[in-house]
Amino acid sequence: xxxxxxxxxxxxxxxxxxxxxxxxxxxxxxxxxxxxxxxxxxxxxxxxxxxxxxxxxxxxxxxxxxxxxxxxxxxxxxxxxxxxxxxxxxxxxxxxxxxxxxxxxxxxxxxxxxxxxxxxxxxxxxxxxxxxxxxxxxxxxxxxxxxxxxxxxxxxxxxxxxxxxxxxxxxxxxxxxxxxxxxxxxxxxxxxxxxxxxxxxxxxxxxxxxxxxxxxxxxxxxxxxxxxxxxxxx
Amino acid sequence: xxxxxxxxxxxxxxxxxxxxxxxxxxxxxxxxxxxxxxxxxxxxxxxxxxxxxxxxxxxxxxxxxxxxxxxxxxxxxxxxxxxxxxxxxxxxxxxxxxxxxxxxxxxxxxxxxxxxxxxxxxxxxxxxxxxxxxxxxxxxxxxxxxxxxxxxxxxxxxxxxxxxxxxxxxxxxxxxxxxxxxxxxxxxxxxxxxxxxxxxxxxxxxxxxxxxxxxxxxxxxxxxxx
Numbered sequence: 001x002x003x004x005x006x007x008x009x010x011x012x013x014x015x016x017x018x019x020x021x022x023x024x025x026x027x028x029x030x031x032x033x034x035x036x037x038x039x040x041x042x043x044x045x046x047x048x049x050x051x052x053x054x055x056x057x058x059x060x061x062x063x064x065x066x067x068x069x070x071x072x073x074x075x076x077x078x079x080x081x082x083x084x085x086x087x088x089x090x091x092x093x094x095x096x097x098x099x100x101x102x103x104x105x106x107x108x109x110x111x112x113x114x115x116x117x118x119x120x121x122x123x124x125x126x127x128x129x130x131x132x133x134x135x136x137x138x139x140x141x142x143x144x145x146x147x148x149x150x151x152x153x154x155x156x157x158x159x160x161x162x163x164x165x166x167x168x169x170x171x172x173x174x175x176x177x178x179x180x181x182x183x184x185x186x187x188x189x190x191x192x193x194x195x196x197x198x199x200x201x202x203x204x205x206x207x208x209x210x211x212x213x214x215x216x217x218x219x220x221x222x223x224x225x226x227x228x229x230x231x232x233x234x
Numbered sequence: 235x236x237x238x239x240x241x242x243x244x245x246x247x248x249x250x251x252x253x254x255x256x257x258x259x260x261x262x263x264x265x266x267x268x269x270x271x272x273x274x275x276x277x278x279x280x281x282x283x284x285x286x287x288x289x290x291x292x293x294x295x296x297x298x299x300x301x302x303x304x305x306x307x308x309x310x311x312x313x314x315x316x317x318x319x320x321x322x323x324x325x326x327x328x329x330x331x332x333x334x335x336x337x338x339x340x341x342x343x344x345x346x347x348x349x350x351x352x353x354x355x356x357x358x359x360x361x362x363x364x365x366x367x368x369x370x371x372x373x374x375x376x377x378x379x380x381x382x383x384x385x386x387x388x389x390x391x392x393x394x395x396x397x398x399x400x401x402x403x404x405x406x407x408x409x410x411x412x413x414x415x416x417x418x419x420x421x422x423x424x425x426x427x428x429x430x431x432x433x434x435x436x437x438x439x440x441x442x443x444x445x446x447x448x449x450x451x452x453x454x455x456x457x458x459x460x
Contacts, residue, residue: 048322049321049322050318050321050322052459070324070325070326071324073322073323073324074324076322078318078322080315080318082314082315082318083314084314084315084316084318084319085314085316085319086247086251086314086316087313087314088251088254088255089251089254093250097243097247098319098323100243101240101243101244101320101323101324101325102323102324103324143319
């Protein structure tokens, strides 16, 4: 699904990504862990076409990222730190707008379904500016999946969420996984990573330093590997 | 077709947003009203020479209230990083440019529809020339100014002092348009004997509009790149 070869990204003489080689199969749920400044978010931004790589090749679903941007943009949903929502618009208006941009059939129906799915049907027509952080994040999740993407890029999606919102987000990710969606999630929340991901990547200084499969939600394994690679504790 | 469809969706979003917040259009109209009021105090409407300043006043209103709208056009997309939402959507950067251009153009047309009759009324100005030609001049002049302005607003939006940067970039580049339309407006409003001269100015402005519209269209992708 995602094939990355020799990916580098340089900004202001600083090498942020230093030769990433990565292959992710369809349906995998992958967590990217690493300290601040490791290049995790930059990797997601490159994959989501927001920034151009300096060198290297990225193929997504057999399409070249440089040459087939429009087709690739239809394939993924991206949830960054910001909500990407219009404050003055209601959840319904936001989702209909993005649904139309993605060419969703009957965006009104899809938007209503999604708002219900994230548990905010009582706030269908309230402007987003009146919402709490958790409520905004729920609508942001709905926005990211409005076009039923094949790939989901999530950048620290659990940050600032209460337990209810975390459960809703995890349900969305798991139900998307059941439909065959590939998920790539940058996170600092090891517990959530162990809970929903079946593969863990650890990044440090712009490189992938560890890549392992996770079985039976083994949080201890994640902690041990992270400490070994990042903090040098064995 | 997809390009135009997406541009229309974006323009509709901007205009609907404006309808809800009434931030930009209200500011533009208030500004236009203030300009007219100040000029009506500065120049005696009963004096015939006052009529000479009317074409200039029309374009002062369009240029300065236009800048108020242009400044907000891309800065409004910085809140919650909504610009990123547009950039990752399956549409070309040209659709974003075209959508913003259409919304800005619609807003300036609304300002013109309100302020120009008000100006003529307050100055008791009777058009001696051709009204359709005057409307054509307003249309092509506003289009050129707004298309270049939308492009430069996108360019300036990432700067910390974008509100200062936009006029600095905009005035030198649009000065041929402004010279042309002020001259053409003067002739079409007051002296139809020189209609050939007005048509020459209109042709010049139209050519400038086309060249810069195409240039903006080709370059917007590089400007919007994060």
